Amino acid sequence: MSGTDKTKSGLDLKGPVIILVEPQLGENIGMTARAMGNFALSELRLVNPRDGWPNVAAQRAAAGADHIIDNVELFATVEEAVADLDLLLATTARAHDQAKPVLGPEAAASEIVSHIGGGGRAGILFGRERWGLMNDEVARANRIVTFPVNPGFASLNLAQAVLLMGYEWFKLSTTNALPFEKPERSPPASQHQIDAFFANLVRELDKVEFLRPAEKRDTMLVNLRNIFTRMEPSKQDMHTLHGVVMAIAEGRKGPAKGGVLDGEQATRLRALLAEHGRGMPAHESGTVRGLARLLRRNPTDAERMLWQALTRDRRFAGSFKRQTPIGRHIPDFVSFVHRLAIELVNEGETETIAQDRATRRAWLEDRDYRVIEMKVGDVERDLEQELARLQASLLQPK
Known part of the structure; x- marks a missing residue:
């Protein structure tokens, strides 16, 4: 699992020595070192590693546990590797029929914590990848450790076995404290x-x-x-x-309204858009476009009705866009395919809006756009008639 915080310092705990007996693969040694680093174990001893030492594959697999890899101790025999220890545990998945206590990882970790706490030195033996520990090697141990696993598939990867023991030891050594907890950013509600x-x-x-x-x-x-x-x-x-x-x-206007403004408010916004757009230099068109985006999110009833028809009716579907700029002007609806713009005319609109539309119409027609004006009242009273008029206009030659 990724997520190591490089800004935090590791714990310096006095833990058991990890002893790998004749490990065969450098990758397993490296992954063992990584597992040890996860749980603040630092002493790794190797007994006669098959591919020698140092080992490039081990260094690569250690994934940052260089402080462990760089301080590995080499021994020729198990006897030499455990000579300074006064509590030795041997891990195995097989019964060796030896008269000594057999512990699970949690009980074993408890004994290790207690022993080290009293000033003793403890170590854990891990055997070869293919066949584990020999009887005479197990015989040197004070305790046997085995894991509660599927009896039909009991063999663990070397690094996995080290990880399990490291996990149980670390839990007890740190009183099972988690590295972080749920942040309390706000007190409980009263x-x-x-x-x-x-x-x-x-x-x-x-x-x-x-x-x-x-x-x-x-x-x-x-x-x-x-x-x-x-x-x-x-x-x-x-x-x-x-x-x-x-x-x-x-903001509840019902599905028919859409957005957060009602029809009257959207009409006033249209007037504001017209007022802002009159005589504005091209480099200031961003303000107008921002208002147009707001208007697009807040259609009037007539705009909504017409837009739904234009998007759902097969005669027009896909041909029109709403509140889309053409140069510096933004008509209510535009079809670039047909070079046609639709302008909605509100009853009782201001002179400013009317002048703005006239200017926009002249500009569009100069660029070969046809402009159709639809009265809002007509759209709301008889939408189909207005759509028929639009279709007739589309069929007319340019």
Whole structure:
């Protein structure tokens, strides 16, 4: 698992010596060193490694555990490798029929921690990859360690066996402390805060008649409250949830409206767009485009109706874009394929908007665009008639 934090220093713990007896593959030695580094084990001894030492494959597989690889101790025999130890454990997956205690990894780690804590020296023997430890090597150990694994497939990779022992020893040595815990960025929400949020939620749910039928209202409220109390929310959670509820409530226009502005507000925004666009130099067109993006997210009822028709009707689907710039101008709808623009005309619109449309129309027609004006009232009263008029215009020769 990746994620080592290079800014943190490692723990310096006095742990057991890891002894590999005649390891065959350099990669296994390197991966053993890596496993040791994970759990603050630092002393690695090798007894007669098959491919000699140092070993390039081991260095590569160590993946950063250089402090262990660089300090490996070499021995010719097991006897020499364990001579200074007064507690020796031998790991094996096979019963060697020797009269000595057999421990699981957790019990073995407990003995090691206790022994080292009393000033002793402990070591763990690991055998060859292919056939493990010999009887006479196991005979030197004070304890036998075996792992609770599938009896039909009991052999562990060398580094895996070291990892399991290192894990159990490290847990006990560090009182099972995790390297990090859930951050407490916000204190728990008070009952008063939860009550205030819940009252607001219920008020908004009543507005949309969610809590019905009436005879189930009390049960639904209890179930809803239990959802939030089970969460054990923080103050920040409550602020966020309150904001979510209010955003939905204040922006609720129904599927027919879309966005956060109603039709009247979108019309006023159109006027603002026209006012900003008049006589503006080309290098300032970003402001106009920003307003156009806002308008695109907040269509009027007529715009929405027409846009749905233009995108769903097979006669026009794929041909039109909405609130898309042509040069510095932004018509309501444009078809680049047909070089045709559609302008919606609101009843009672201001002189500024009318002048802006006239300027835009002249500019578009100078560039061989046809411009069709549709009155908003006509679109809302008889959309199909306006679509038929649009289709007729498309069929006319340019």
